[in-house]
Amino acid sequence: MNVNFYVTCIADALKANVAKQSVLLLEQLGCKLTFLEKQGCCGQPALNSGYNQQAIPAIKNLITTFEANDYPIVAPAGSCVHAIKTYASYFPDEPKWAERADRLAERFYDLTDFIVNQLKVTQVGAKLNGTAVYHPSCSLFRKLGVVHEPVTLLQNVEGLKLIPIQNQTTCCGFGGTFSVKMAEISGEMVIEKAEHIKEVQPDYLIGADVSCLINIGGRLQREGSPIKVLHIAEVLMSR
Known part of the structure; x- marks a missing residue:
């Protein structure tokens, strides 16, 4: 199965071994990993602080980046996955972006959710x-x-x-x-x-x-x- 890996900021900056082991685990389970290099922060810190408008550029970047293919997207952090699944709510006046955000949300999975419910392992x-x-x-x-x-x-x-x-x-x-x-x-x-x-x-x-x-x-x-x-x-x- 082709899978996108979303590394998250903390894994990238502070806990590289978590990202490494997540990738190795998915590969062991038969997944072919794609890492889209234009991915960045999901905007969660800004959203949690109430800076919704300031987070929009990061949100749009992530949506656009993962539209490069239609593979499922797996991340080793539930907080980031949840933030991404709420993206559509930040586009009340931009319905096309809200639709794109919903499509992205449907493809995002926490690592354990993906392994158990999608890979059936x-x-x-x-x-x-x-x-x-x-x-x-x-x-x-x-x-x-x-x-x-x-x-x-x-x-x-x-x-x-x-x-x-x-x-x-x-x-x-x-x-x-x-x-x-x-x-x-x-x-x-x-x-x-x-x-x-x-x-x-x-x-x-x-x-x-x-x-x-x-x-x-x-x-x-x-x-x-x-x-x-x-x-x-x-x-x-x-x-």
């Missing part, structure tokens, strides 16, 4: 010994409704045991610009999340959104925790 042959807590990001869990797909893939990783925590689906406090605008509240939220994770003493914290992992992982590191933080793509490529 739940067992990728991964092996990782230890215990893990899975953090369901708000964008993936609440906004996109991708609930069971990441868990199913992780449950099929040989040697890995998922363990629950208190308030597992509670937000970690990142929320994009929320963590900047409401830093004190955000800080208390991630402290609580880290406490619940440490209570069960897992070997790994696993998530499907890099931004949440950076937030929670940063808190755990500051507290001297040995818990290793991994994106699900890194786990699924473990052998």
Whole structure:
């Protein structure tokens, strides 16, 4: 299957291994990857801050870029996928752009959603010994409704045991610009999340959104925790 890969800003700038492992995983599952070089930021930071008009050039660039073909588009970040799926709402006075945005949205998938629901794969042959807590990001869990797909893939990783925590689906406090605008509240939220994770003493914290992992992982590191933080793509490529 031909697939476009959308790298996302955070994966490109801060977590290159997440992008690399996502690409290798999709290729392992039989996908032929295309990387359209004109892709850029999805505009999410501006949209989250209320700068809708300022985000329009980035939005139009992404729409135009991915119109180069009709392949499905896969990204390793639910927050970016959700932002792109809302594009049409930012063109109330430009119906042609809204139509183009809707067509783009239909082609965009979170990595785990694509693997389970499009490729029909739940067992990728991964092996990782230890215990893990899975953090369901708000964008993936609440906004996109991708609930069971990441868990199913992780449950099929040989040697890995998922363990629950208190308030597992509670937000970690990142929320994009929320963590900047409401830093004190955000800080208390991630402290609580880290406490619940440490209570069960897992070997790994696993998530499907890099931004949440950076937030929670940063808190755990500051507290001297040995818990290793991994994106699900890194786990699924473990052998």
